[in-house]
Amino acid sequence: MNTDAHGCSPARADKNVGDTAGRNACATSMQPFRAVVVVLLMTVIPHALAGTIVGNVHAEGKAGAADDPSCGKYDGNRQLKLAERVDYAAFHDFVVYLEGPVGTNWPAPAKPAQVVTRRVMQKDANFNPHVLPVLVGTTVEWPNEDEILHNVFSFSETKPFDLGLYKSPKIETVTFDRPGRVDIFCSIHARMSCIVLVRDNPFFATTNARGNYRIADVPPGTYKLRAWHERLPSQVKEITVPETGEVKVDFTLGVRNLPGPGR
Numbered sequence: 472m473n474t475d476a477h478g479c480s481p482a483r484a485d486k487n488v489g490d491t492a493g494r495n496a497c498a499t500s501m502q503p504f505r506a507v508v509v510v511l512l513m514t515v516i517p518h519a520l521a522g523t524i525v526g527n528v529h530a531e532g533k534a535g536a537a538d539d540p541s542c543g544k545y546d547g548n549r550q551l552k553l554a555e556r557v558d559y560a561a562f563h564d565f566v567v568y569l570e571g572p573v574g575t576n577w578p579a580p581a582k583p584a585q586v587v588t589r590r591v592m593q594k595d596a597n598f599n600p601h602v603l604p605v606l607v608g609t610t611v612e613w614p615n616e617d618e619i620l621h622n623v624f625s626f627s628e629t630k631p632f633d634l635g636l637y638k639s640p641k642i643e644t645v646t647f648d649r650p651g652r653v654d655i656f657c658s659i660h661a662r663m664s665c666i667v668l669v670r671d672n673p674f675f676a677t678t679n680a681r682g683n684y685r686i687a688d689v690p691p692g693t694y695k696l697r698a699w700h701e702r703l704p705s706q707v708k709e710i711t712v713p714e715t716g717e718v719k720v721d722f723t724l725g726v727r728n729l730p731g732p733g734r
């Protein structure tokens with residue numbers, strides 16, 4: 472007996488209706504099998520072949536800056552002596568992220584319309600966290616836990632907005648629908664500022680208190696990995712993510728590779 476590629480018997484040639492019905496019956500019988508294959512391709516393979524990026528990020532100042540030879544000139548100027556210096560060792564809020572496009576085997580979200588919500592708290596006249604990386608499309612809540620009014624706004628090109636004056640129990644939200652950096656302030660309090668870093672892929676991480684980060688479930692491949700800090704030049708490294716296991720990538724950020732005056 473002749474069979475087609477799926478092992479189905481050919482339909483009778485003398486009855487067109489039967490022919491159609493036979494093929495439909497075969498196709499119908501194959502549907503569960505195909506569905507399983509598709510599900511396997513979409514879910515099992517990408518997750519089975521995925522590496523993890525780990526590492527550490529820290530900042531450092533210019534060599535020699537700590538031994539400022541002009542220190543003696545501070546003698547008669549208490550204000551300059553007390554001028555707060557940058558403490559690079561205390562820097563935090565680094566973000567490490569893959570620059571797209573990321574491997575074609577990264578499965579699209581099952582529910583693109585799914586609402587993902589993050590939160591930046593207004594507490595003690597500060598934003599917490601100070602830096603929040605999110606995937607594009609994420610909605611961020613802005614609760615005000617203080618007894619006083621705040622006015623959250625941004626004039627960034629990526630996402631300009633003004634939430635106006637409010638406090639608890641009202642909670643305003645903003646959906647970040649374009650990738651980019653969004654600097655956010657309070658129109659009342661000078662020290663209130665934060666940054667939402669909107670990314671076009673989900674492969675990013677913030678560093679912990681020790682500067683360590685971890686980005687898991689990354690499709691294997693060669694990518695550009697960027698380490699970012701709000702007040703230092705970011706740094707890019709080309710990395711190869713293995714099919715399994717970890718790749719370790721450390722960064723040291725500092726003021727370097729910037730053009731001099733007049734260049």
Ligand SMILES: [Cu+2]
Nearest residue numbers: 621657659660
């Ligand atoms: Cu405020």
